[in-house]
Amino acid sequence: MEKFIDNLKEKLKEKGYKLTPQRRAVLEVIITNEGEHLSTEEIYDIVKKNCPDIGLATVYRTIQLLDKLDIISTLYLDDGCNRYEFNIQNGEHHHHHLICESCSKVIEVKIDLLEKLEEEIQVNYGFEILDHKVQFYGKCENCK
Ligand SMILES: [Zn+2]
Numbered sequence: 001m002e003k004f005i006d007n008l009k010e011k012l013k014e015k016g017y018k019l020t021p022q023r024r025a026v027l028e029v030i031i032t033n034e035g036e037h038l039s040t041e042e043i044y045d046i047v048k049k050n051c052p053d054i055g056l057a058t059v060y061r062t063i064q065l066l067d068k069l070d071i072i073s074t075l076y077l078d079d080g081c082n083r084y085e086f087n088i089q090n091g092e093h094h095h096h097h098l099i100c101e102s103c104s105k106v107i108e109v110k111i112d113l114l115e116k117l118e119e120e121i122q123v124n125y126g127f128e129i130l131d132h133k134v135q136f137y138g139k140c141e142n143c144k
């Protein structure tokens, strides 16, 4: 955790931002809840426990900043309630997401069979693909 935070501190500094205690608290919640895909309100509820003075607006702005700096990534869900997760920095491919339209559960998928599709796109459209994000919508095991 400390190593993560130190790296991120550097990253923020490079861009001219400070890792304030509040920013750090928000970041720690996102890192320790990896795989949970928390919403702004959920992050706020957890941060508040250790940081009772923090406001929802501060949490919101911190999330926007971390997203802009690519430290976290956003999952845009149809219910308008965005969810966030930490961007693992070790070059590992992002996982894909299954989103249940009934209970809003987000399930991570590690299978990636998109290399072929990327290849075809690069050849046929002359487009250099740097990354992709995939979300599947449907019903989870419990809801179907
Ligand atoms: Zn469901």
Ligand SMILES: [Zn+2]
Pocket: 035, 037, 085, 095, 097, 108
């Ligand atoms: Zn995820």
Ligand SMILES: [Zn+2]
Pocket: 093, 094, 095, 096, 112, 113, 114, 132, 134
């Ligand atoms: Zn993929």
